[in-house]
Amino acid sequence: MNDNVAPFDALTRAACKAGPVRVAVADAAQKVVMETLRDAERTGLATPLLVGDPNAIRTIAADLGWTVAQDAIIAAADDAEAAARVVALVREGRADVVMKGNLHTDIFMRALLDKNLGLRLPGQRVSHVFVVTLPGHERLLGITDAAINIAPNLTAKAQICQNAVDLFRMLGVVRPKVAVLSAVETVTADIASTLDAACLTLMSRRGQITGAEVDGPLALDNAISARAATGKGILSDVAGSADILLVPDLVSGNILAKTLEYLAGGVAAGIAIGLAAPVVLTSRADPAPARLAALAIAALMHHRRPQVEPLLETAKNSIAAAPQPEDACRPLPAVTNLQPLPVSLPPQFRESTQ
Numbered sequence: 001m002n003d004n005v006a007p008f009d010a011l012t013r014a015a016c017k018a019g020p021v022r023v024a025v026a027d028a029a030q031k032v033v034m035e036t037l038r039d040a041e042r043t044g045l046a047t048p049l050l051v052g053d054p055n056a057i058r059t060i061a062a063d064l065g066w067t068v069a070q071d072a073i074i075a076a077a078d079d080a081e082a083a084a085r086v087v088a089l090v091r092e093g094r095a096d097v098v099m100k101g102n103l104h105t106d107i108f109m110r111a112l113l114d115k116n117l118g119l120r121l122p123g124q125r126v127s128h129v130f131v132v133t134l135p136g137h138e139r140l141l142g143i144t145d146a147a148i149n150i151a152p153n154l155t156a157k158a159q160i161c162q163n164a165v166d167l168f169r170m171l172g173v174v175r176p177k178v179a180v181l182s183a184v185e186t187v188t189a190d191i192a193s194t195l196d197a198a199c200l201t202l203m204s205r206r207g208q209i210t211g212a213e214v215d216g217p218l219a220l221d222n223a224i225s226a227r228a229a230t231g232k233g234i235l236s237d238v239a240g241s242a243d244i245l246l247v248p249d250l251v252s253g254n255i256l257a258k259t260l261e262y263l264a265g266g267v268a269a270g271i272a273i274g275l276a277a278p279v280v281l282t283s284r285a286d287p288a289p290a291r292l293a294a295l296a297i298a299a300l301m302h303h304r305r306p307q308v309e310p311l312l313e314t315a316k317n318s319i320a321a322a323p324q325p326e327d328a329c330r331p332l333p334a335v336t337n338l339q340p341l342p343v344s345l346p347p348q349f350r351e352s353t354q
Helices: 006-018 031-042 054-063 079-091 105-112 154-170 192-205 220-224 226-231 250-263 288-303
Strands: 021-026 046-052 073-075 097-100 127-134 137-144 177-181 213-218 244-246 267-273
Touching (some): 031 046, 046 079, 127 288, 137 250, 154 177, 154 288, 177 220, 220 226
Parallel strands (some): 021 046, 177 244
8 A cells, every 4th residue: 555655645745745725515414524623633734624423533533633723613503614715715815725525425515616605716617626646557547527517528638637637747747648538449439438539539639638648549448558559550659558548438437436436445536627726526435545636636735826715706707617608618728827846756757859
């Protein structure tokens, strides 16, 4: 397990060095959530604001031997109120990062995406990235989108791709390699995801997706195994060495991420990007290492991007995440607001620009 989370340890050290972030947690009364936040506070990664049932929060904290400051606990009657309160903390300038606790994703996201009181940014698509470590696999692996965009169209996929690229560049990958996944590696009119993949590859070459090498369609084996790619005669700078896997839809991405986590020993840190604050969006069943890693990534996102003001303008035609129609996409090219992070990181983070 220690070898598996070593790349995340490097990110956590970098985030701690930058200073603690104020993290608002919706429905914090869950043992694994509280354990994560206790460790984050003790290491200097985060200053928690715990929203939910005060009595339940204090009981769990006592069981963990954690003394929580009185003003760090914010009462909320139910999950919907807890989600609304963490959003309000960001809008009021009292929190830097939002974290999902023991509540359903749809309740949490509904508050974040609220047109008037949420954290939407004008012209910005919201998407999700699982950043995964795997035993014996030295590279961090991104999977997107496996939690927010249900059935994205071509324009949506381009924006999802750009979001993930910006995230990995911020983490230190000089030029991420993106494999656009399908079931096969040939363009086939009967499989729509292969057509989207071919278009995304060309869009990257034409500068509509920037800062990355994008290639597809690629099947999963071709994307991550050089032996499989060579055996199939695939000539590609991405095949066999992908940093990011862009999946056809939410269902396939979710299955892939959870397969790697539960059957291959992976640790998956879930992050939602494209809002006015970084969002730790993990499953309620995720273990503490995954939550801590996601919090470290969110902290780095906060430290390495310009601060934004979500209250100046109501978002118009901005996101096409699950609750919105797909024609609400913003036009390309995307504009990134994440800056590279100059820290010493694992091997894939030390690539040259050649």
